[in-house]
Amino acid sequence: MNKPRSTWTPAGLHAFVDGSGDLDTPEGVVSARLLRRQADPHEALDALVATGTLERIRRGWYRLRDADDAVVTAVAAGGVLTCVSALAFHGIWVPRDDIPHARPARETIRLDTGVHHCSIARRLPSPVLAVDPVALALRTASACLTREYLVAAVDSAMDAGLARHPDLEEALWWSSHRGHEALAATDWAQSGTESLLRQRLRSLRFPVRTQVSIDGVGRVDLLVGDRLVIEADSVAHHTGAQAYRADRHRDLMLTALGYRVVRVSWEQVTFDWPAVARAVRRIVDAGEHRWPG
Numbered sequence: 001m002n003k004p005r006s007t008w009t010p011a012g013l014h015a016f017v018d019g020s021g022d023l024d025t026p027e028g029v030v031s032a033r034l035l036r037r038q039a040d041p042h043e044a045l046d047a048l049v050a051t052g053t054l055e056r057i058r059r060g061w062y063r064l065r066d067a068d069d070a071v072v073t074a075v076a077a078g079g080v081l082t083c084v085s086a087l088a089f090h091g092i093w094v095p096r097d098d099i100p101h102a103r104p105a106r107e108t109i110r111l112d113t114g115v116h117h118c119s120i121a122r123r124l125p126s127p128v129l130a131v132d133p134v135a136l137a138l139r140t141a142s143a144c145l146t147r148e149y150l151v152a153a154v155d156s157a158m159d160a161g162l163a164r165h166p167d168l169e170e171a172l173w174w175s176s177h178r179g180h181e182a183l184a185a186t187d188w189a190q191s192g193t194e195s196l197l198r199q200r201l202r203s204l205r206f207p208v209r210t211q212v213s214i215d216g217v218g219r220v221d222l223l224v225g226d227r228l229v230i231e232a233d234s235v236a237h238h239t240g241a242q243a244y245r246a247d248r249h250r251d252l253m254l255t256a257l258g259y260r261v262v263r264v265s266w267e268q269v270t271f272d273w274p275a276v277a278r279a280v281r282r283i284v285d286a287g288e289h290r291w292p293g
């Protein structure tokens, strides 16, 4: 789920420290370094802890009452939330992992148990935020995810408008070779399923285009050749009576226009890929992905 983004400003932070305002952070964890940028820090911090507004997690890090569990776990272990966990926190599609991924807040720190320790290729300054921003989280994830999943995460970040190509170029420059490959393979996808489908079909050398606009129908997820439409069905976007009717309507329109339509679920891509590949292969071998004549 997409979390709201932090909306604090220096003025808002100042108001929080002097007790006249709330702090709007969905992660609910703040560093003393950030708070100390405001006036009169030590006394103010003590006062916020005394009133129960803040609770100390470990040296230099405090939580608000409704803090995010994964963020608190990462910080309590001696790190900050990064990699797939930070990406999921920002609303970016990643394969699910219930163990928080963390990187050490300082290089000398060894993370406690309960988190997945993610390495980062180069030295970074000590973090002031409890959750890594998108570009940095993608950089960490380039060592943790397979290339295929990393591309899906980059696709998702771009689709959500949370990352731009130049920023990622910079962030992934120092990352593994996989990071560069992922950036080169990124394309427009509206779901993780769609991204995996595109990558796998391309790896089998099927001629695939993404998000193709078809007159009278709108955009379809993937088009193989000229007329084989493949729609990636995710539970998030295709559940409920309204979505069900809309999907059937699209299928009928596409069929009436002469297209072939195949719908593929996340489970099929992940657990039954050979069957999906066989079905597409059969249509393509029969030449049915091209207009007759």
Ligand SMILES: [Zn+2]
Residues within 6 Å of the ligand: 082, 083, 084, 101, 102, 116, 117, 118, 140, 141, 144
């Ligand atoms: Zn990781």
